[in-house]
Amino acid sequence: MLKKESISKVPSSPGVYIFLKKELPVYIGKATNLKVRLLSHLQSARFNRKEKLIIEEADKIRYYLTGSDLRSLLLEAKLIRLYKPKYNLRGRDDKSHLYLKITFGDKYPKIFPIRGNEISVDQEVFGPYPSQKITLELIRFLRKIFPFCTQKNISKAPCFYSKIGLCNPCPNAIEKITDSQEKSRLQRIYRKNVNNIIKLLEGNIENVIQELYKEINILISQQKYEKALNLRNRLFLLERLVNRRFSSDGNELIFTDSQKPMASLKHLLINYFPQIKRLSRIEAYDISNFAGKQVTGSMIVFTNGFAEKSNYRRFRIRSNNKKTDLDSLKEVLCRRFKNKWPSPQLIIIDGGHPQVETGKKVLTDLNKNIPLIGLAKNPDRVVIGSKTLVTLRPELNNQGFNLLRYIRDESHRFAKKYHLFLRHNEYSVY
Structure with a gap:
């Protein structure tokens, strides 16, 4: 029977794990965070019969680090097809499995x-x-x-x-x-x-x-x-x-352990922003519009690597049809710093060089010395808002880079939700 101590040395990384009984697999699974997933098996065993049987029968755990959820998905499928562990098949007939x-x-x-x-x-x-x-x-x-x-x-x-x-x-x-x-x-x-x-x-x-x-x-x-x-x-x-997160329950990527992504992000930026001592508060900004109408801005906040949704803010851009996205970004940043909210240690803007230059100018005019970066797409890359703009394209398994991308995607989601709400109200007839 497996105990909590046997999981203590398992890393908090993406991978595939195998519960073994006398070197034969009884259950195979994948996880974005191996340690957290294995601990959840132990916790579930207290009230779930199948989980209890797996824990009681297994005498050993083997795991493979994959570096991404896609690799985990493919390796998990390959191993299940090869070994046909009984607890992967139990409770589901052949008809329910997709190939x-x-x-x-x-x-x-x-x-x-x-x-x-x-x-x-x-x-x-x-x-x-x-x-x-x-x-x-x-x-x-x-x-x-x-x-x-x-x-x-x-x-x-x-x-x-x-x-x-x-x-x-x-x-x-x-x-x-x-x-x-x-x-x-x-x-x-x-x-x-x-x-x-x-x-x-x-x-x-x-x-x-x-x-x-x-x-x-x-x-x-x-x-x-x-x-x-x-x-x-x-x-x-x-x-x-x-780098995509494959989830059968529709959830997006969530960092269950923020320490490594935060340390990786700090390491990514420290050469360009030596003033960074910690990244306890990160703010991300996004501008959304539809054919130049219903222009909105959003600000999301991450505290110590986790979304702080109570601090999210929305900005409806003040009516001016001639405003560009850069003008809207400038307005949002200026309005944000009129409020006495806690100061961020890092600002992330959705966009490349033009957006970063606009953000830098706003911070300079407001006498704010806050590190600012942009996240551009196709391909995803980081634009460093230092004296001379530098573009970085870290490895796809860089946890700091993935945290930035997750924050950017969360910013998109929040901005889009508000924008769709305004469009619905504009065109709805009551």
Whole structure:
């Protein structure tokens, strides 16, 4: 029987864990924070029969650090498929488990979800995955990065999805080509897309990323800049997928232990802002509008790495149709510092160089010496508001960087919610 002491040395990192009985897996799971998840198993064992049985039977825990939730999801599915632990299957029949099937025998292989009881003995599948939501979300992201066809039969005209980049090259269009060399070239591209998806589902993420970087460099050397740009955008999508939080309950990423992300963030910024001693209060700002109307601003607050929702504030930009987003940002910051709220140790602005320059000028005019950074997108990068603006693109597994991105996303969510509320009130008829 496992005890709390056996979990004390488990790190607070993303990974996959295995409850073992005589070296055989009885339960396999994944977690964003291994230590917290394993401790929750112990706590749940007091009132949940299944959890109690797992804890009582297991005599050992093994874990694998993965660095991201996607890697955990893929490794967990692979291990469950390999070992078939009884407590992963108990309480759910085969019909409830979702897998991804690839039609390898087709001229143009397709990828789609399949229930466990629909799998034949000779079929190769990937999974099982925790829920339908996660499975469909995974397919949606994979298809944006490596397009593939979902039509059962070849038709005469290119499909709708080919027009929005989700089926490219489209088998319908390929089959109409009379030039055998061009047709063969496009067929190889389609197969390569499917093979890259297979590599990702098998967990060979780094291999795929390295191959994409090589292809981009080759295209640049050949001065095929448009193709290189298209491939770069797909690479950014893949990096977003790697860093994405997959949750079957719809929750977003939450840092259950803020110390490491906060220390990592301080380490990321200290060379540019030596005055940073602590980051107990972080404020993030976002401007939202719809076609220049109903312009709103938002301020969210994180205290010691956690959202302090009681300190969130909304700003309705004062009527002026000629105002730009930068003008609105300036107004929000000026109005914020007219209030006697606690001073932040860091300000985060959604945007790049123009937004950071605007924020710096406001702070200078107000005689405020507060570190300020921007978070720009596509790809995500940090713009440091030092004397000369510096752009950083930390590694995707950098916890400080991920904390910044989480704060930015929370700021978006809060701003969007208020903006939609105002739009609803404007157009509602009572």
